[in-house]
Amino acid sequence: MNLQRRVLIVLALTALGLGSYSIWSNDFFKPQKAIPEIRLGDGINGPKGMAWIPGGEFFMGSDHKKAQLNEKPAHKVKVAGFWIDITHVTNDQFAKFVEETNYITTAERVPDWETIRVQLPPGTPKPPASVFVPGAMVFVGTKAKVNLNDYSQWWAYVPGANWRHPSGPKSDIDGKGNHPVVQVSYEDALAYAKWAGKRLPTEAEWEFAARGGLDQATYVWGDQLEQEGKLPANIWDVKKQAFPVVSPKAGGAVGTSSVGTYPQNGYGLFDMTGNAWQWVADWYRADYFAIQAKEYGKGIVNNPQGPTGSYDPDDYGVPPNAPKRVIRGGSFLCNEDYCQSYRPSARRGADPFSPMSHLGFRLVKDATK
Numbered sequence: 001m002n003l004q005r006r007v008l009i010v011l012a013l014t015a016l017g018l019g020s021y022s023i024w025s026n027d028f029f030k031p032q033k034a035i036p037e038i039r040l041g042d043g044i045n046g047p048k049g050m051a052w053i054p055g056g057e058f059f060m061g062s063d064h065k066k067a068q069l070n071e072k073p074a075h076k077v078k079v080a081g082f083w084i085d086i087t088h089v090t091n092d093q094f095a096k097f098v099e100e101t102n103y104i105t106t107a108e109r110v111p112d113w114e115t116i117r118v119q120l121p122p123g124t125p126k127p128p129a130s131v132f133v134p135g136a137m138v139f140v141g142t143k144a145k146v147n148l149n150d151y152s153q154w155w156a157y158v159p160g161a162n163w164r165h166p167s168g169p170k171s172d173i174d175g176k177g178n179h180p181v182v183q184v185s186y187e188d189a190l191a192y193a194k195w196a197g198k199r200l201p202t203e204a205e206w207e208f209a210a211r212g213g214l215d216q217a218t219y220v221w222g223d224q225l226e227q228e229g230k231l232p233a234n235i236w237d238v239k240k241q242a243f244p245v246v247s248p249k250a251g252g253a254v255g256t257s258s259v260g261t262y263p264q265n266g267y268g269l270f271d272m273t274g275n276a277w278q279w280v281a282d283w284y285r286a287d288y289f290a291i292q293a294k295e296y297g298k299g300i301v302n303n304p305q306g307p308t309g310s311y312d313p314d315d316y317g318v319p320p321n322a323p324k325r326v327i328r329g330g331s332f333l334c335n336e337d338y339c340q341s342y343r344p345s346a347r348r349g350a351d352p353f354s355p356m357s358h359l360g361f362r363l364v365k366d367a368t369k
Contacts, residue, residue, distance in 0.1 A: 036213040038268040040086065047083050047365055051268045053209045055081035057300060059216050060207055061289045062345035066218065070286045071345045074216065075293040077301045079208050084201060085362040087259035087270045088180035088278065089192060091173045094163060097192050106185035107136040107162035107355045115353040119322045135159040136183045136355040138167050139333060141246030148338050154244035163188075166255075166357045178258045180276040180360040186325045186352035189279045189361040198363035200281040203326050203347070204304045205364060210273065210329065210344040212266030220265045220272050220344050225336070233262050233274030235342050236335035243335045254332050256358075273342040274334065276360040277327045277350075282306025284324040284349030286314060312349050324349030331358035 039052040046052055060077040061067070097103060111132045117124065138158040146153050160169035163183045173179065184192075193199050201209070210220050217223055221232050234257045236243050246254075260270050285291070285307040292301050310324040327350045330341035341348065350359070 036266050038266075040268055041083060049086055050083040050365060051086050051209075053079075053082050053084055053205070053267055055079050056208070058208055058211065060204055060301075060345070062216065062343070064216075064218060064343075064345075066340055066343060067345060070289070070347055072289060073293045074345075075289060075296065075301065076299070077204050077208075077292075077304060079202075079204050079303055081367050082201075082205055083365040083367070084205070084209050084267075084269065085198075085364070086264075086268060088276055088360045088362050089189075090178050090259060091163070091181045092177035094181040094184070094192065095177070097195050101191075101195055103188075103191055103195075105163055105183070105188045105355070106353055107183050108134050110134060112353070115351075119318055119351055121317060121319065133159045134162070136161040136357070138357045139244075141244045143245065143247065145242050145245060148243070161357065162355070176256070176258075178260075179256045180259060180271070182256065182276055182357050182360045183355040184279075184360060185355045186279050186350075188355070189363075192361075193363050196363060198365045200279055200361065201364040202303075202305055203280050203282040203328065204301075206278070206280045206328050207344055209267055209269060210265070212269065212272070214266065218343060221263065227263075233342055234271065234332045235274045235330065236333055238335050238337050243338050244333070256332060271329075273329045273344060275332055276329075276358055277331045277341075277348075277356075278329045279350075279359070279361040280326045280328055282326045283308065283310045284326045284347070285309075285311040286349070287311065310349065315349075323352055325352045326350075327359060333358055 036054065039046070041047040041050045041052070057076060057078045059074040061071045061074045063072055063074050113126055113132070135158050137155055138161050139154060140156045141154050158168040161167060161183060163181050164173060165171050166173065166183050189200060211217065212220055214220065214222065219225065221227060225231070231237055236254060256275055262271060262274070264270050265272055283306050288307050292304065306326070310322060311320055312318070312322070312324055313320045327348050330339065330346060334340060334342045340346065
């Protein structure tokens with residue numbers, strides 16, 4: 001699901017009255033289960049709140065029947081060791097950053113036409129100034145079942161939505177200090193990373209860490225979606241409520257959960273899939289994995305840093321080379337009927353200046369030399 005700010009403009013106008021098996025066949029992958037050593041930093045031996053990822057070789061992407069074209073083909077990649085946050089950056093952590101720096105997030109500023117214009121067809125006229133009000137994209141759901149090929153039915157640009165008010169001015173994060181911070185743009189994540197002395201992970205680093213030693217498993221916990229009859233991640237349960245329907249009977253809209261609520265993966269990381277999408281460093285090209293596989297053949301891609309620019313021919317109404325950064329991991333909205341992006345190989349591109357109510361981040365740190 002790609003939510004570009006062309007939706008922001010359209011909806012704002014309305015709202016305002018204006019184990020590696022060979023990848024060279026189509027056989028189903030049976031993952032090799034590795035049990036990596038969990039090594040957590042304590043502030044002395046490694047950064048506190050981070051886990052050590054030893055690095056190594058793995059098959060990135062997937063040829064599984066559930067995989068989308070942008071995940072194919074699986075190809076061999078090697079990454080160096082690094083530290084990664086055990087959880088998403090939380091509301092409390094982000095609040096400390098804002099308190100110390102007086103940082104104003106993208107959603108709290110008047111939208112910038114130049115960053116919106118590049119996401120729209122050439123020649124799109126600039127809307128009136130009254131449309132440009134601070135806010136962000138919010139999942140609002142529907143009252144009844146709808147055709148799932150038009151996501152604007154369950155998303156809306158809400159003036160006043162930001163990290164403190166994820167669903168709009170009437171919402172807040174009271175009692176949710178340990179939830180992932182959301183409504184943060186790629187630019188916001190970079191600002192936080194600079195303050196914290198860390199960086200966003202590359203796409204390859206993120207996927208290696210997410211897999212937790214289960215090379216080519218369908219999910220970060222194995223090959224079966226449910227574990228002992230339960231979903232082991234904060235994702236939408238279509239058995240309880242059809243997506244994207246929200247109702248008082250179902251308890252209203254779903255949302256983020258406290259980090260650490262669900263089981264950790266083989267490296268000791270929580271919520272690598274589900275809960276909230278995560279920004280990563282790379283530009284998004286839908287065909288990047290195919291390019292890598294063609295260039296390296298059966299060889300190993302060493303510490304890939306991503307493409308030099310964006311390319312997405314599948315996002316209708318958006319120029320194919322419009323700036324997009326990769327997001328990974330899926331969110332509380334992903335489900336079996338619509339978005340199965342709680343798989344570690346799943347990837348999407350997102351406008352780097354567009355905050356959303358299901359999108360956050362976690363950071364990495366290079367090994368101390």
